[in-house]
Amino acid sequence: CVFSTGHHMCYHDNSLVSASLEALIQHLVPTVDYYPDRSYVFTFLLSSRLFLHPYELMTRVCHLCVEQQRSGDALLDKIRFREVAPKLVQLLTEWTETFPYDFRDERMMRCLKDMTHHVARGDEYSWRAMQQMTQRLIKRLSALGQYEEAVAALNTVAMERPASLKSKQASGQRSDVMSVCEDAFILAQQLTHIELDRLSFIGPEEFIQTFAMKDPLENHKRKTSNLEAYINWFNRLSYLVATEICMPVKKKHRARIIEFFIDVAQECFNIGNFNSLMAIITGMNMSPVSRLKKTWSKVNTDKFEILEHQMDPSSNFSNYRTALRGATQRSETAHSSQEKIVIPFFSLLIKDIYFLNEGCASRLPNGHINFEKLWELAKQVSEFLVWRQVICPFDRDRRVLQYLVTTPVFSEDELHLASYESEGPENNMEKDSRRSLR
Ligand SMILES: *[C@@H]1O[C@H](CO)[C@@H](O)[C@H](O)[C@H]1NC(C)=O
16 A cells, blocks of 8 residues: 555555545546546546545545645746646546536536636636537537437327227237338347437446435436436337237237247347347247247247347356357457447346445445445446447438337236237136236
8 A cells, every 4th residue: 555645545466456535536636747547537437426426526626626736826826727727627528528417416517617717717728628528518418308308208109008009909000010110130220229329328327326325415416317218128129029929810920920020139139239139039038928839839939049048047148248248359340330239238237237336345344445346347337338339330210210119019918918819828827817807
């Protein structure tokens, strides 16, 4: 451990392993001849929220940065602040660009404004940079607001349950997925668009936010819920797949839809879209679908079995993790944006981060913060940030996209009923189940 600026910092093999919270805050503060390294900035901005609120961190960092220039001599102070100002601007730029949602907190915005005034007394260049940074930030936040409204509006449309959906006989009017798109590759491309759109709005801090202490002044900040929106999409896709399969009256037609979704799942796998792949498999394995024995007997399931094997949860999803590593390697050496695509099975990513947090103490017995854990959290989240930034190379098909995000889907009970209408109950348990649903 070294003793620097009045604080203990412990290193192992040149890597910071633990330190007091005070030391870590100080380590973030730029001075005339010091600027923290990028990975430290990212890691600490990401995880410090486990220990103090972002606005508190920002206030303290700005305060320290200004105060440690003070010498008592006004002119000297001004000169020294002019030297450190560009570095403070750089730090705040990294903050606003990587964690823009932190600035949904009005206190953060106020602090940013105060710093802009302060910097304005230093030099013109830094002041301009602050202005531009603030404008970019406001743009990002308003894009987030629009996205949230769009998701809410889509959910409202999808919740409307036309009477035609309630009974299968009358559902002839509802178009099915294959009447909107017959090409499995195109459908997989549109699913990939939806996945990447939604991923792009998830802030890295949202993974950590759930473990952070609750803000007693929560109303200062509009909460983000892009993680939840993304998980809702996964569930929706599973239910959509099950609905499409249970809906048709004819067995032949149901079998054709199953085969179609197997092809779509295969295309998702090839693209590296593991989240849609898993959602489709989940839909196919829901009991209203899996119990349709006569329908399944008409389907060639070889391809499906291979895909299921890839996503087999046993041994901690080892097959999937190998495939994910393969896709990640392909992405790193990609020549086209299509090869860059890696969309992880998201619930598992969240679960891994959750267990990483649970399985390891954030503080050591001496009160120091366990920075090794924070490096590990940052590693997992930054991998996600690389995946998030891929631009989807496929053409958008508005009609297909609209259908995928808005067409009504059956609830669990409705799925069971539709399933019994397709293939009647086989035993007393199923008979009872149908009776109770009616
Ligand atoms: C599963 O594997 C991941 C990635 O290797 C690891 O982080 C996690 O701790 C493992 N979980 C269990 C329960 O072994």
